[in-house]
Amino acid sequence: MSSTYGKLFKISTFGESHGTAVGVIVDGCPAGIDFDSSFIQSELDRRKPGQSRITTQRREADEFQVLSGIFEGKTTGTPIAMMVLNGDQRSKDYSHIAQQFRPSHADYTYTAKYGNRDYRGGGRSSARETVARVAAGALAKLILKQIGVDIKSYVSQVGKLKLSTPYQQLDLNLAEENAVRCPDPVVAQQMFDLIDETRKKGDSIGGVVNCVITGTPVGLGEPVFDKLHAELGKAMLSINAVKGFEYGSGFDGVEMYGSEHNDEMFLDEDNRVKTKTNHSGGVQGGISNGEDIYFRVAFKPVATIMQDQDSVDADGNTVVVSGKGRHDPCVVPRAVPIVEAMAALVLVDFYLRNRATSKVAIEISSDLPW
Amino acid sequence: MSSTYGKLFKISTFGESHGTAVGVIVDGCPAGIDFDSSFIQSELDRRKPGQSRITTQRREADEFQVLSGIFEGKTTGTPIAMMVLNGDQRSKDYSHIAQQFRPSHADYTYTAKYGNRDYRGGGRSSARETVARVAAGALAKLILKQIGVDIKSYVSQVGKLKLSTPYQQLDLNLAEENAVRCPDPVVAQQMFDLIDETRKKGDSIGGVVNCVITGTPVGLGEPVFDKLHAELGKAMLSINAVKGFEYGSGFDGVEMYGSEHNDEMFLDEDNRVKTKTNHSGGVQGGISNGEDIYFRVAFKPVATIMQDQDSVDADGNTVVVSGKGRHDPCVVPRAVPIVEAMAALVLVDFYLRNRATSKVAIEISSDLPW
């Protein structure tokens, strides 16, 4: 079990879907940051279940409390513990799978690895753990705001419905105006209908979340193993149901020639080094170059469906698993704030690492209170 | 700079393209493993430049030497240092870029982050660093062999030329029989011609490497952040020129319904838990389930091309960078052993971590000398 993430801005999460609480300790947060509780709560609200009829009907207030690390409204450099109590648990919905392994869930692998498992609502393997990530990520976002970094995610695909418009031509703020979190209202409505139809069939469907990061300073990322995009990739792949990650030109870039793909460089009016194109996705040699960072994250259809499926149980019998419990027919609308949270955590960690070993970030930092 | 990878089977690499040597320390290797030098050399030979006319013409013997950690042909549990001296350096080929930033290389980002850089052959940002990874990965492969795990990679795409045949229908051993490392001889020849033509134009082109891992025990991978596929993703994304990673159904899985995508389970003749399909790519909840693990890695066209490009220099002038030096017109043939090496390192590390915390791997281990 590895529930710790980050090298300097380190988070440790805990909690199961139907346990007492889920929460996080953030260790390594600089002192002197204004702790904006309402912003953190608003990020949790973006992730909260029950936002519309296309998300799970589990009802959770998801109000967070701070247990440590904040004094007179500011961070103190000590560990910040944040916690959300679990509320609406219908654990009895899950008693039928105490011994059964649901297909494409973690039931079998957890049991095989650990010998036992908390089967209620998926236990630790449930995406409820991401409450902790969003809370910590919101704190990271507060820090990034101070250095001018902005992270925006949106849904670009549900099933076969794709929004192919380049992000530069979209108003990404529109994403938050609909339940799907797709910035094109027309496509958003189509996606909503598809998800709703899927829900009625008791089925689920996959999707893609795009993420765009602007305002990043040059120099984030640590070669050779902790390249910026490698950490972003790991962070995204650690989110439940993720199957793929690509940044910049991604898999499509494979088909290009170097002469097309290379990002030629120029000096802008302020004499800053810029690139004419940005197939690199803002990262060269694992280090940010100051251009927009953008990437895409593929989510599979969630495994929980309201249909009968063949499977086996812990005693070695073949069984038919029935669909019960509440679930999201499509995970991507609620995944949007989770993707942003993980991106924020990666960036802040590299920002602090950069301060340690490079003059670049220190110069940026000199006016900051922390 | 982060040149260390792995938690228990930990490697630390060093060396620049035109420095004295490149090498690696492996710390955490169990004692008692037969150290098969000729196998390690053979893996380095698979990565070596100059294998055919479609790879760079830099000539390197790439003969490795062991500096520590081996006694009477066996590992001793102490750090194993391996080193390859750099030979055919034409550093003067690079003097013209001492001050210039080559487009889509790491020249600008290294300079901005560190204030200086070893520009000769790309210095630390050169893929020559992967010599160290392949040496360490070969040692990891020796360990995996003893527990029955096999890793095979091959080229599945060059530019727009794709080999779409599922891996189950291919004889993956054929991949090593041609210069491209594509297991379909007909497609391999087409790819070879495309690369060779690209080379003649002084251009470069992208490609995809597929990887298939068989024989993995159930239980590898540590939720929630160090999921097996998340670490594999990070490891692949840390390789030079990689732009994307997907496993199992990947980005295509997005378009499926849960009822199609879920891998129903059954018991095989030996009463082992198996899945009917394998969209999960051998990983559920971040933990291996004993099915084949498979994934795809996208490589961009390498940035070095023999053409003039607009750029800027360290003094803030716009310049035209001319193409010089030796390079690979397409990196994927030589990337095949690198992908395998990184996969092996990830698996061995999780295997050792599993022994620490779970009875599963210990039971597998009981007959091993280490």
Next chain:
Amino acid sequence: MSSTYGKLFKISTFGESHGTAVGVIVDGCPAGIDFDSSFIQSELDRRKPGQSRITTQRREADEFQVLSGIFEGKTTGTPIAMMVLNGDQRSKDYSHIAQQFRPSHADYTYTAKYGNRDYRGGGRSSARETVARVAAGALAKLILKQIGVDIKSYVSQVGKLKLSTPYQQLDLNLAEENAVRCPDPVVAQQMFDLIDETRKKGDSIGGVVNCVITGTPVGLGEPVFDKLHAELGKAMLSINAVKGFEYGSGFDGVEMYGSEHNDEMFLDEDNRVKTKTNHSGGVQGGISNGEDIYFRVAFKPVATIMQDQDSVDADGNTVVVSGKGRHDPCVVPRAVPIVEAMAALVLVDFYLRNRATSKVAIEISSDLPW
């Protein structure tokens, strides 16, 4: 700030003296361990304030609650979060030192490093943080019991009063029978009187805690940096008020000749390798050799005293700091369970690391459920 300890059995603590709660996440605990809540509570009770008139009069129930990681009475391999709410806080006792730096406290260094601090009761620098260590350490003890390892600590010195009897000639169980935790009842009474007298003078006094570990398997400890005694030393030195650590012959061993100090070896009746003497303190080359591990930990007189002292404040004035608040006149009686807890954490971590890389611990492990 580094509030995480351990490599595989990893604890992360949080909480300030007068904040909402103090607590800990244990990540990496094997699954299948019986979680004996009452034992954990009993260890917290040993550390609890207000046990006698020679400890601080702060009243805390210190009842812990489990937030995650336990299912049906057993560990599940997921993070175990444990928490104790803070009760009897008289924060107003501390308002006078909001701007003042108490001598030999962390007031000045925290302020200088972080720019602000939670001054109430010492905030994060208070030994109240050790609640979290004792809870996690109690869990570690539960694991050690199953492999036959026993840890016993006791007070061997208070001020100039020393108990010089070798531990082999003491009944260490007697230590828990008096308020000082010294296993010699006569010396214990003298120590009690000295502490009580010191308390009445509004002063404090130092002491030494000895620790003896029996039943350790051969092979724990990882050369060259993570030697068993080096980790024990760090763990002890990380406890509040500790000024020194020695193991085996310690500082006295300096005066010996090698011919006296070397521990000659023999085979016991069961053909096990044993040593005639044990100046090595159970550790050779950083690895346990199966003999008793023993060490001594020096604690300074705690800095809080009820006397006026010269100091400075945050505004750069010289001030006289008055003694207020509640405190322990001598910390060692309550330090006994903390020393044991940290020792247990070190041992379990090495035990798990050993399983990863060595056959020794695996052989010991073969009958265990985890």
Next chain:
Amino acid sequence: MSSTYGKLFKISTFGESHGTAVGVIVDGCPAGIDFDSSFIQSELDRRKPGQSRITTQRREADEFQVLSGIFEGKTTGTPIAMMVLNGDQRSKDYSHIAQQFRPSHADYTYTAKYGNRDYRGGGRSSARETVARVAAGALAKLILKQIGVDIKSYVSQVGKLKLSTPYQQLDLNLAEENAVRCPDPVVAQQMFDLIDETRKKGDSIGGVVNCVITGTPVGLGEPVFDKLHAELGKAMLSINAVKGFEYGSGFDGVEMYGSEHNDEMFLDEDNRVKTKTNHSGGVQGGISNGEDIYFRVAFKPVATIMQDQDSVDADGNTVVVSGKGRHDPCVVPRAVPIVEAMAALVLVDFYLRNRATSKVAIEISSDLPW
């Protein structure tokens, strides 16, 4: 095996006493540091065997070579690999102990843990590994010089011969003027005679090394587990033959009252916060307070003696082990530069960590080129 030390300024060492080479990779060194090779060599020379008749007669040039990380005389932010080839190996001197376990050596514990061992000259457990530490530590010293930190160690005790003069009353530069490295010439001569006499008897004897660090900025050290003195303690205890560590008032401080021990504070002529006394040893709450840091390290008599001793062998026989090979009759003179090297590594690591998370060190750093 854990051969990596440091969190941001990370060193990984390799090599055995009689292997091909010993060496180190330093990862995380800031770029732009002038790499003063001759200083590094001079530090290795201080540690080198054969400096006088009271050190081992093994002859080693110990000339180091740089394999990577330096370009045009400066660090580049990439891993710096340094290596020393082993020369004067008389491995046949050790063939008699291939199967025998020497008392108080690591022969038995390594064999028990790993199943095999490189017995030649003690293999990895030999203090020859400290060549790597001294090389890396010398680089750390170069960095510390730039921020005004000075580290000086000296021998304060050999056997029962003690130099009790407080360090403030000594000219520590005199330590380098005699073979014992004791700054009092008279005591130094007595110590020399004692060691020489011990050598003639084929015996060994223990000693103490004191260390004084001046010029440390306020704010180094990370509570709660990575306290400055806790890391110093671990670093020292990881050196071969060390049995104890104390800082500031140490074990003697136990006997004091708080009213005596507390370091009252005042403002000096430049309005800086200072303490009247320094029982704290320059560290409060785990964080440096700007006063001198001082500590003492106890070394046992080395285990290699030229006398017969009872022991056992790998086949389970009792044997008599004869003394052969070359050895140091007293390790402390050569330990002086090793203690300094480890202290330097600890300080630089904390300095970089501080830059990451605290404004204090950033302000100090603003004029530095890195």
